[in-house]
Amino acid sequence: MSFRHLLCLNDFFGEELESFLIDVAQFEAERSSTFNGVVAMFFPSTGVHNRQLFEQAxxxxxxxxxxxxxxxxxxxEYLKEVARSLTEWADVVVVEHPDSNIAYGLAENDAIPVINAMSDDGYPPEVxxxxxxxxxxxxxHWPRYLFVAPVGNLAVEWFxxxxxxxxxxxxxxxxxxxxAGAYWETEIGDAIKKGRCCYRWPPRRACEATNGLSNHSQAARHGAGRRPANSLPRGCSRARAFRCRPRTPLIRRA
Structure with a gap:
């Protein structure tokens, strides 16, 4: 038996992520099996939409x-101990919490699969x-993606x-x-010409935050830039950035 956590998409290496998506497509095409088990879902009272999506799934x-x-x-309480106690009746844990360290803490001892439903610096299920x-x-054939939005959990997860x-x-x-760390352009017109897929989220807040990208491109003509080699994505803690480094996947086999 094997399992892994879904905490950040950078936990996957490229071939692993593609292989995972292929498995998902095959499962959806066959629709021949279901699972017996219990999902422990930790959601805030205000997270109605995300909670309903996971419950329906x-x-x-x-x-x-x-x-x-x-x-x-x-x-x-020690999150590792909480995770061990959950294994007595649950098969997987789903967590939505602003602090991603909560999900990472539950996954630390690999007692039970943990899914980071959403946090302030990550949104792996959406991406x-x-x-x-x-x-x-x-x-x-992965195209070039243009993300038209300010920094946030989705921007960091796409990166x-x-x-x-x-x-x-x-x-x-x-x-x-x-x-910080992502390739960026201030000229929205040039960025659209170079990109094949344009992704803007959330629509209302993205519009408010960017406040007219055509205006900002005229006000700040700094061209395109890349991060210094050791800089951290804005919004990520140093511990989070450490966890996002390529490393041995969290896989357990019996």
Whole structure:
């Protein structure tokens, strides 16, 4: 038996991520099996949309979702011990918490598979679902992605995915709102010409934050730039950046 965690897409190497998406496509095509088990889901009371999506997905797979308040993980208990206790009745854990260290703490001793549903510096399920859809329509010829939005969990996760798979990720936004480390351009017109897929999220906040990309391109003509070799993505803690480095995958085999 083997399992792995879904904490950040940079935990996957390029071939592993492509192989995973192929397995997903085959499973969706066959629809011949379901799973028996329980999913422990830790969500905030305000995260209705994300919680419902995961609950519906679990039921569709034949799994029983058990909803728990995410605040229970902030009681000061050792997260490794919490993870061990969850193995007595749950088969997988899903966590949505602003601090990604909560998910990493539960996954530290590899007692049970952990999914980081969303945090302030990562959103792996969202980016993974988009990559899955794109792989179905464009195959494995990964195009150049243009991300029109300020720094945030999605921008950082897209950057991590690009580092894993190797596609070109370009962000277009004002200089003070970019992900440190990502290739970026202030000229939105030039960025659109070079990119094949344009991704903007969330639409309303992205528009408000960028406040008219045509205006910012005129106000800040600094061209394109890359990060220094050792800089950290903005919004990531140093521990988070360390965990995002390429390393041995978290895989357990019996």
């Amino acid at each position: 679990a039921l569709k797979l034949g799994l029983q979702p058990k909803m728990l308040p995410v605040e229970a993980l902030e009681k000061g 993974l679902s988009v990559l899955n859809s794109l792989s179905e329509t464009q195959g494995w 991590c995915a690009s580092e894993s798979i190797g596609f070109k990720f370009t962000q277009s936004c004002p200089d003070d709102l970019r992900v």
